[in-house]
Amino acid sequence: MVGQCAANIAHKPYIDNMHKKNILFLLKASLSILHNISRVQTVKHRFREADLIQKMLPYTSTDQKYLKALCMLILANIVDEEQESLLDEKGTVEFLIELLKEAQASDDGRAQGLSCAELANGLGRLAVNDANKGKIHTANGLPAFINMLESPIQAEQEASTQALWSLSFDPTICKLLSSNQKALDSLRALQSCGSQAVEVSAKGILWMLRQHRKSTEEGSVDGNKKSRPKSSRQSSLRKIHVMISYQWSSQKTVLRIRDDLIAAGYIVWVDVDKMCGSTLQAMAEAVERAAVVIICMSESYKISPNCRTEAEYAYQLQKWIIPLMMDMYYEPDGWLGLILGAKYYMDFSGVVPYEDSSQRLIRELDGSKSSFDAPDSVFDEVEAVITRSTAVTCHSAFGPINWTEEQVHTWLTDHNLQRYSNAFEDCTGKQLLQLRALRLEAPEFFYRSLREDLGIIGIFNILRFTDALEDIR
Numbered sequence: 001m002v003g004q005c006a007a008n009i010a011h012k013p014y015i016d017n018m019h020k021k022n023i024l025f026l027l028k029a030s031l032s033i034l035h036n037i038s039r040v041q042t043v044k045h046r047f048r049e050a051d052l053i054q055k056m057l058p059y060t061s062t063d064q065k066y067l068k069a070l071c072m073l074i075l076a077n078i079v080d081e082e083q084e085s086l087l088d089e090k091g092t093v094e095f096l097i098e099l100l101k102e103a104q105a106s107d108d109g110r111a112q113g114l115s116c117a118e119l120a121n122g123l124g125r126l127a128v129n130d131a132n133k134g135k136i137h138t139a140n141g142l143p144a145f146i147n148m149l150e151s152p153i154q155a156e157q158e159a160s161t162q163a164l165w166s167l168s169f170d171p172t173i174c175k176l177l178s179s180n181q182k183a184l185d186s187l188r189a190l191q192s193c194g195s196q197a198v199e200v201s202a203k204g205i206l207w208m209l210r211q212h213r214k215s216t217e218e219g220s221v222d223g224n225k226k227s228r229p230k231s232s233r234q235s236s237l238r239k240i241h242v243m244i245s246y247q248w249s250s251q252k253t254v255l256r257i258r259d260d261l262i263a264a265g266y267i268v269w270v271d272v273d274k275m276c277g278s279t280l281q282a283m284a285e286a287v288e289r290a291a292v293v294i295i296c297m298s299e300s301y302k303i304s305p306n307c308r309t310e311a312e313y314a315y316q317l318q319k320w321i322i323p324l325m326m327d328m329y330y331e332p333d334g335w336l337g338l339i340l341g342a343k344y345y346m347d348f349s350g351v352v353p354y355e356d357s358s359q360r361l362i363r364e365l366d367g368s369k370s371s372f373d374a375p376d377s378v379f380d381e382v383e384a385v386i387t388r389s390t391a392v393t394c395h396s397a398f399g400p401i402n403w404t405e406e407q408v409h410t411w412l413t414d415h416n417l418q419r420y421s422n423a424f425e426d427c428t429g430k431q432l433l434q435l436r437a438l439r440l441e442a443p444e445f446f447y448r449s450l451r452e453d454l455g456i457i458g459i460f461n462i463l464r465f466t467d468a469l470e471d472i473r
Contacts, residue, residue, distance in 0.1 A: 045329035093135045
């Protein structure tokens with residue numbers, strides 16, 4: 001599909017005659033498809049193989065604003081850090097911010113056919129690059145994101161909080177947000193808005209603001225220069241476990257690694273049930289108590305502000321970091337590349353046999369057991385420390401995580417979804433919550449699975465089902 005659409009937009013007769021209605025329709029359709037696909041980070045290499053960046057250059061200067069906007073949103077998703085200069089030359093940040101403001105001022109919440117959420121998602125992707133954070137601020141983009149926090153539309157809340165979380169890694173922006181009462185009030189309200197994605201991002205931003213304030217008070221932040229302070233609590237805690245920091249798309253391999261480490265006698269901290277969302281305080285304590293933090297690298301890990309929060313906190317506390325490569329097409333860059341420095345990573349992407357990489361990881365840990373402050377006896381206690389949300393429903397024996405198949409059937413009936421009972425015949429509460437998490441971590445796969453695996457077809461049926469998932473508390 002990528003190849004066919006790339007061929008369409010690169011066809012010179014189409015480029016020369018894009019003003020013609022039928023050709024314009026074809027180009028719009030091709031770019032729209034490419035835009036949707038580009039949001040899935042695991043297929044980013046397909047765009048490189050199709051040499052799509054060069055093929056899209058004619059559209060960055062076209063007078064067809066919709067085509068230009070789609071082109072820039074696609075580029076925001078697929079360019080690497082070293083290619084960011086291309087976006088500078090085309091004025092991508094400024095163009096998208098102007099469109100976002102135009103959409104917010106319009107009656108239908110759109111500009112050139114693009115919604116506020118779509119434009120904010122593109123800018124949020126650009127905000128992963130630290131240099132772009134300042135450009136967004138300079139172009140006066142912060143007020144647009146702050147205004148979206150008060151939107152009644154959940155997709156806009158998700159896009160704005162995700163973007164602001166990425167932006168909050170910039171000390172200047174962090175300071176501005178800390179002094180903006182409108183932003184603070186909105187973020188505090190969104191902590192309990194009912195949408196897991198929004199709640200997690202809002203809490204993440206507020207955590208970043210508190211950390212920045214704390215570091216400023218302690219004199220550990222000087223402009224843009226960051227020091228690496230020791231945790232004030234670290235000395236009183238025994239460092240007894242291995243922490244694994246990862247992004248959802250790598251979970252299958254991560255759980256296999258966890259099991260191997262447990263079998264080797266290590267205590268492992270890993271957030272398995274991301275459907276409830278570990279509190280950031282639990283994450284911080286896990287980092288502080290860890291003897292080693294394993295970072296599972298991928299493109300998806302790099303663009304996740306949640307993952308960056310974990311990785312940067314481990315780096316600031318000068319933790320022993322072991323990087324694992326989970327994506328054969330990804331080369332560490334940007335903030336993740338800076339954290340890892342010259343560290344040599346172990347390959348778990350499939351290029352090297354899994355067993356070889358697993359044995360090497362265990363040998364690496366075995367050679368440095370002195371880094372674990374706990375007595376030797378603790379290594380005889382095979383225990384997986386798995387964090388869950390502080391929400392009562394996740395701890396309670398009656399909470400949804402413990403639902404039986406019959407209780408899931410009751411949930412379907414309560415939400416007028418009993419027609420799908422056969423598709424959920426063997427589904428438990430834990431699997432239902434994992435499905436909810438999948439919507440946040442891998443939306444393209446989630447919606448495809450609804451249609452193809454569960455038979456939930458039609459926009460209103462899909463909306464009814466996703467609303468029911470969000471209602472699970």
